Amino acid sequence: MSTPEQYDAIIIGSGEGGKYLAWHLASQGKKVANIEDKRLGGACPNIACLPSKNVIHSAKVASFFQRGAEFGIVHGKWHVDMEAVSARRQRMIDGLRDMHLNNYAKSKAEIVMGFGRFLAEKTVEVALNAGGTRTLRSDYIFLDTGSRATIDPIAGLAESAPMTHIEALELTILPEHLLVLGGGFIGLELAQAMRRFGSNVTIVERNPTLVHREDPDVTEALHQLFADEGIDIVTNASVTRVEGTSGKSVIVHLGDGARLEGTHLLVATGRTPNTQNMGLDLVGIKTTPSGHFQVNDRLETTAPGVWAMGDSAGSPHFTHISFDDFRIIRDNLAGANRTTKNRHVPSVTFTDPELSHVGLTENEAKKQGTAYRLGKIPMAAALRTRTLDETRGFMKVLIAPDDRILGFTALGPGVGELLPVIQLAMSADLPYTAVHNLILTHPTLSEGFINLFNTAQRNPHSNQTQANHSIPTNGRATSDPLSQQGTHATKWPPHA
Numbered sequence: 001m002s003t004p005e006q007y008d009a010i011i012i013g014s015g016e017g018g019k020y021l022a023w024h025l026a027s028q029g030k031k032v033a034n035i036e037d038k039r040l041g042g043a044c045p046n047i048a049c050l051p052s053k054n055v056i057h058s059a060k061v062a063s064f065f066q067r068g069a070e071f072g073i074v075h076g077k078w079h080v081d082m083e084a085v086s087a088r089r090q091r092m093i094d095g096l097r098d099m100h101l102n103n104y105a106k107s108k109a110e111i112v113m114g115f116g117r118f119l120a121e122k123t124v125e126v127a128l129n130a131g132g133t134r135t136l137r138s139d140y141i142f143l144d145t146g147s148r149a150t151i152d153p154i155a156g157l158a159e160s161a162p163m164t165h166i167e168a169l170e171l172t173i174l175p176e177h178l179l180v181l182g183g184g185f186i187g188l189e190l191a192q193a194m195r196r197f198g199s200n201v202t203i204v205e206r207n208p209t210l211v212h213r214e215d216p217d218v219t220e221a222l223h224q225l226f227a228d229e230g231i232d233i234v235t236n237a238s239v240t241r242v243e244g245t246s247g248k249s250v251i252v253h254l255g256d257g258a259r260l261e262g263t264h265l266l267v268a269t270g271r272t273p274n275t276q277n278m279g280l281d282l283v284g285i286k287t288t289p290s291g292h293f294q295v296n297d298r299l300e301t302t303a304p305g306v307w308a309m310g311d312s313a314g315s316p317h318f319t320h321i322s323f324d325d326f327r328i329i330r331d332n333l334a335g336a337n338r339t340t341k342n343r344h345v346p347s348v349t350f351t352d353p354e355l356s357h358v359g360l361t362e363n364e365a366k367k368q369g370t371a372y373r374l375g376k377i378p379m380a381a382a383l384r385t386r387t388l389d390e391t392r393g394f395m396k397v398l399i400a401p402d403d404r405i406l407g408f409t410a411l412g413p414g415v416g417e418l419l420p421v422i423q424l425a426m427s428a429d430l431p432y433t434a435v436h437n438l439i440l441t442h443p444t445l446s447e448g449f450i451n452l453f454n455t456a457q458r459n460p461h462s463n464q465t466q467a468n469h470s471i472p473t474n475g476r477a478t479s480d481p482l483s484q485q486g487t488h489a490t491k492w493p494p495h496a
């Protein structure tokens with residue numbers, strides 16, 4: 001072993017938690033090495049959240065073109081140019097890379113491009129991408145190595161060279177028929193985008209519904225949305241074998257004898273943590289049965305002086321959670337005693353309309369026997385949606401007997417932006433009336449909260465009682481067209 005170079009902190013992985021910790025510690029004057037083997041800044045800005053939302057937005061523009069006449073905009077001939085879609089995504093990534101490089105330069109955190117693994121306690125060897133190795137030593141080592149797409153050991157699957165999200169986001173041609181394995185976050189977001197660009201799309205999901213952990217009204221609404229967009233959905237699918245090559249012709253064989261044929265295959269069946277070949281045994285870092293670094297609720301691994309965060313630590317796989325892991329470690333290094341216990345994990349699935357969620361679902365509340373009062377309105381009750389002609393979906397809220405908000409779910413345009421108000425009330429233990437009584441700007445989506453909480457006020461507390469899913473009629477219409485959108489029309493009080 002060459003004489004190790006001494007650092008105040010070594011961070012392996014430059015994902016969300018890792019880079020923020022590197023920038024933070026370095027800007028405090030600490031000597032910090034941030035080791036990264038692939039893409040500076042990790043998955044989110046390069047191959048995951050941001051490029052996917054960029055491509056999804058291009059698909060939204062395509063959907064507006066398709067719907068142009070509905071808005072009184074009559075266009076001529078138009079087409080989707082996937083090379084230009086890809087180039088826009090790449091321009092954004094290039095800009096983000098400059099932003100990252102600037103943050104490293106400003107903070108003076110050192111970037112070490114290569115694969116990091118433990119050689120001994122407090123000692124990490126980097127196999128440099130440029131060739132050769134470096135040995136670094138520190139009393140403080142932080143792991144943020146992220147995750148990668150899982151490729152199940154299904155016969156012929158790996159051999160078919162399926163796309164993961166990485167290749168799918170880089171497509172410069174439009175697949176004629178895309179088969180999507182997995183009806184979770186990535187499957188839904190990318191299936192809809194590719195359909196809107198013009199591909200035929202079939203989603204193959206092993207569970208009885210898409211996003212199977214969601215409440216039945218959510219899955220029902222998503223199934224309807226996808227059916228309306230012309231996306232085929234095959235559920236309860238047990239894939240036994242894959243034949244052919246993605247990009248040319250591929251066949252997915254199911255246990256019931258069905259054959260699904262497509263030109264391209266995208267695998268979106270979950271994530272595998274990047275914790276292999278890192279010399280963990282040498283330093284006593286244990287992993288969980290799922291392969292994540294084993295951490296306690298302070299994100300400390302089983303080796304002294306080593307912390308882990310983000311996807312690799314088994315934290316919920318979201319960029320904002322990796323960021324919160326960074327904050328917990330940062331604050332604890334400064335003497336605080338923060339933990340990951342009981343934190344809210346908000347999420348947004350960036351389908352169009354979006355699905356946003358925080359806190360308890362009805363499924364969870366029922367399972368736990370938690371009493372709740374339900375408030376629920378169709379999105380059309382937020383009159384903003386009518387100005388947009390985006391009335392599909394609903395909002396619902398679960399309220400505890402003491403009036404605290406237990407959970408919130410919304411399917412509607414831009415509903416991710418509704419979460420912080422609810423989160424604020426939840427984290428401050430405010431009664432729902434704190435939101436209900438606000439003067440909410442008309443006509444915004446958040447104005448819908450007033451009607452939402454109106455319906456909750458009238459419902460009895462029970463995890464048994466079927467809540468009254470009132471339909472807003474703004475006190476006028478009684479035969480609301482929304483009743484044709486899968487909700488039951490009853491009476492709706494205007495603002496209390």
Ligand SMILES: Cc1cc2nc3c(=O)[nH]c(=O)nc-3n(C[C@H](O)[C@H](O)[C@H](O)COP(=O)(O)OP(=O)(O)OC[C@H]3O[C@@H](n4cnc5c(N)ncnc54)[C@H](O)[C@@H]3O)c2cc1C
Binds near residue numbers: 012043147320350
């Ligand atoms: C298509 C897609 C869309 C997504 N969209 C969203 C979204 O909209 N919102 C959201 O919140 N989340 C989204 N996610 C999830 C989100 O991307 C991840 O949860 C997040 O990026 C995880 O960050 P992280 O800090 O754990 O690590 P990562 O960002 O995964 O970074 C880890 C880095 O460590 C590097 N590394 C691994 N091992 C080593 C080693 N031994 N030595 C050196 N370097 C190493 C890796 O190459 C990687 O660059 C999406 C994910 C995907 C795949």
Ligand SMILES: NC(=O)c1ccc[n+]([C@@H]2O[C@H](COP(=O)([O-])OP(=O)(O)OC[C@H]3O[C@@H](n4cnc5c(N)ncnc54)[C@H](O)[C@@H]3O)[C@@H](O)[C@H]2O)c1
Binds near residue numbers: 205
């Ligand atoms: N908007 C966002 O925040 C966002 C977007 C994309 C990804 N992510 C994160 O990345 C993670 C990974 O996304 P993902 O979509 O790969 O995983 P996921 O866990 O969300 O969904 C995977 C789906 O694949 C199904 N599946 C698994 N094996 C299968 C098989 N052999 N055949 C058919 N179906 C199968 C599962 O039942 C599940 O529905 C997500 O859990 C999420 O945390 C977040």
